[in-house]
Amino acid sequence: MTKFKGVRIVKEPAYAASYSEFDETELMDGDVTVRVSHSTVNYKDGLAITGKSPVVRRFPMIPGVDFAGVVESSSNPDFKPGDAVVLNGWGLGETHLGAYAQKARVKGAWLVPLPEKFTAAQAMAIGTAGYTAQLAVLALERHGLTPERGPVLVTGAAGGVGSVAVTLLAKLGWHVIASTGRPEEADFLKNLGAAEVIYRAELSGPGRPLGKERWAAAVDSVGSHTLANVLAQTKYEGAVAACGLAQGMDLPTTVAPFILRGVALLGIDSVMQPRDKRLIAWNRLARDLDVEKLAALSTTIGYDQVIETAGKILKGKVRGRIVVEIP
Numbered sequence: 508m509t510k511f512k513g514v515r516i517v518k519e520p521a522y523a524a525s526y527s528e529f530d531e532t533e534l535m536d537g538d539v540t541v542r543v544s545h546s547t548v549n550y551k552d553g554l555a556i557t558g559k560s561p562v563v564r565r566f567p568m569i570p571g572v573d574f575a576g577v578v579e580s581s582s583n584p585d586f587k588p589g590d591a592v593v594l595n596g597w598g599l600g601e602t603h604l605g606a607y608a609q610k611a612r613v614k615g616a617w618l619v620p621l622p623e624k625f626t627a628a629q630a631m632a633i634g635t636a637g638y639t640a641q642l643a644v645l646a647l648e649r650h651g652l653t654p655e656r657g658p659v660l661v662t663g664a665a666g667g668v669g670s671v672a673v674t675l676l677a678k679l680g681w682h683v684i685a686s687t688g689r690p691e692e693a694d695f696l697k698n699l700g701a702a703e704v705i706y707r708a709e710l711s712g713p714g715r716p717l718g719k720e721r722w723a724a725a726v727d728s729v730g731s732h733t734l735a736n737v738l739a740q741t742k743y744e745g746a747v748a749a750c751g752l753a754q755g756m757d758l759p760t761t762v763a764p765f766i767l768r769g770v771a772l773l774g775i776d777s778v779m780q781p782r783d784k785r786l787i788a789w790n791r792l793a794r795d796l797d798v799e800k801l802a803a804l805s806t807t808i809g810y811d812q813v814i815e816t817a818g819k820i821l822k823g824k825v826r827g828r829i830v831v832e833i834p
């Protein structure tokens with residue numbers, strides 16, 4: 508096929524996303540062409556499709572930051588037609604034509620082989636959100652933290668990053684405290700392995716510089732006052748892996764947790780992670796992530812539901828992870 512289906516974002520006459528058609532000649536530079544079979548909807552995809560934040564920096568754009576598929580053609584010696592591959596980030600859906608399309612042309616250096624343990628759909632149930640949760644767990648471990656040090660808090664727990672973080676940390680033996688704004692998801696979170704569920708209003712308002720020491724570690728996908736309160740309630744020499752901004756990009760904190768308790772704030776970026784660290788993260792996901800739990804936290808949608816789902820994820824109405832089947 509020279510024509511293929513894809514979601515098109517345009518900026519003129521007004522910012523809009525629609526189900527459209529592309530020609531292969533529109534594909535951007537790259538040494539590997541992939542027939543995409545699955546994608547997912549992350550929070551960032553919601554921002555891109557709705558235009559709520561300036562995620563897209565090239566027009567027209569095909570949104571979608573993650574895909575799994577099969578190599579169709581390659582001039583890269585590391586990949587041959589038929590290879591099953593995964594791509595997370597690297598500017599896909601932002602500066603490079605992305606994943607909500609039947610085809611993608613990318614640099615082979617951006618691809619990782621699909622781990623044997625996972626199908627393409629499962630790799631997208633993980634997606635950038637799940638791989639970011641794994642990066643956060645690895646960062647806490649690099650800081651020397653273990654379950655013996657005390658509980659771990661996960662904020663935005665019913666979301667994508669949060670639900671995978673809960674699952675991974677529980678499997679590793681942590682006492683997981685899940686913070687959510689959706690108390691009706693308490694059973695869902697306990698099923699993933701949360702030992703306690705707390706309501707996010709406890710953490711989302713302005714707080715004191717230091718509070719009672721409650722957790723040794725945390726994975727935060729929320730930012731703003733929540734992250735400030737998480738830091739203020741982290742135990743002596745604990746650490747917080749910060750990966751998101753669902754509440755806000757600000758961080759109204761003080762230096763008190765850092766200089767009085769030696770708390771560390773560990774920044775997590777998934778987009779530009781070098782390939783060797785991606786392979787480590789995917790190997791750990793293959794080792795630690797229970798595929799039954801992954802099925803419990805994911806929902807499958809059709810390609811033609813992507814645009815409406817983008818609006819839902821920004822409203823916090825998506826539970827866990829979404830897999831998109833590309834026709």
Ligand code: NDP
Nearest residue numbers: 550663664665666667668687688728751752753754776777
């Ligand atoms: P989701 O929408 O799936 O999850 C976000 C969760 O945050 C929601 O489910 C909700 O959890 C909680 N939340 C939403 N709004 C608010 C609010 N106003 N106040 C407090 N909590 C809120 O998104 P993802 O899991 O895909 O992404 C989470 C965050 O991580 C995003 O900000 C995203 O941009 C960022 N991210 C960063 C990456 C990186 O490389 N650093 C990679 C991937 C994601 P609940 O209902 O349980 O309260």
